[in-house]
Amino acid sequence: MNFGYSSNINGSNEFKENYRIYPISYLPNTVSDEKKQLLNNSGKIILPPSALTKLSFLEISYPMLFEIQSNISFNSTNVGVLEFISEEGRVYAPDWIIEQLKSPVTSTVSIKSISLPKANFVKLEPQSVDFLEIENPKVVLENCLRNYSCLKLDDIIQINYNNKFFKIKITDLKPDPKGSCIIETDLVTDFDPPKGYVEPDYKKEQEKIQKIEAIGEKDPTIESMTKRVYIPTLTNDNSLKPTATGVKLNGKKVSNNQILDDKPIVTHEQLKKLTSETEIKPLILEDGVLFFGFPYIAPKNGDSKDDDDSKDQNNSANFVGQGQKLKRNNKRKIGKVSPTGVKGGLSQEEEGRKSPKT
Incomplete structure (x- = not known):
């Protein structure tokens, strides 16, 4: 088993080395x-710098593609190389490659150079239904696949979008399912439904819509958002009617018939007994119908005696008496006593002043 620079060339331009794998x-x-x-x-x-030296010596052409295989599980996949900065005897690989190889950390893997054809078609299967939340998945995948050099059938790659990781399985690859290069090529992408995705039953949805539309056609007086609901009378026991008389605000008495109007009154104890003996069922409405309470029915003119009483009260005189103004009249009137005790008119001094000289 070889680590680092030494390898078996076997008279061919093939790079082959063994390294310990690390994430x-x-x-x-x-x-x-x-x-x-x-x-x-x-x-x-x-890869380490020694790998670059040997690849240059072997004149391996760009793009440099490799097959990495675990020496424990013997699973393999195809990868590219980004830099040659690792320590000698080590190779650093993404997490999804280590999972694909089923190779423990620090275990040995075999890496050899390969040549792959240009890919022209790939079909992808997202491993989660959360992938459907992406607005434009095709554009997102085209950008993410730029970080890959080659693909292999049944590989489960990993992409990152908006700090969320998605796993994608390669379900079809052309022209070579065992490995194809996706660098500088026109690649057609297609999608399979995500794993765990259930196709909605469009037939049931259409039947539900038709049922809702049919409800509105049965009774044109009932709107689509309202429905008149009547609740039956709880009890008709006349023994619960009170015997006291009522009094209006204007002092007039009201008879029992006017108070009750044949409407039953249920006590708290009887209501508890009624609810315990009666099965309470939910208010079930038809599809597309909402219940906003009981309809309001305006009273007709002349139905209530309160209208006549209010008219009588309005016609009666509410206030009696004489009123006085806050502003006092300062005009002097002849023949009336002024506030100083002098009769109205001019005094003798004023008459003497205003009388003409003779």
């Missing part, structure tokens, strides 16, 4: 968290 989160602190997150949602690995 992206194990990268040194010199790598930013933003870059780690970008790498973890991609299909590329980090």
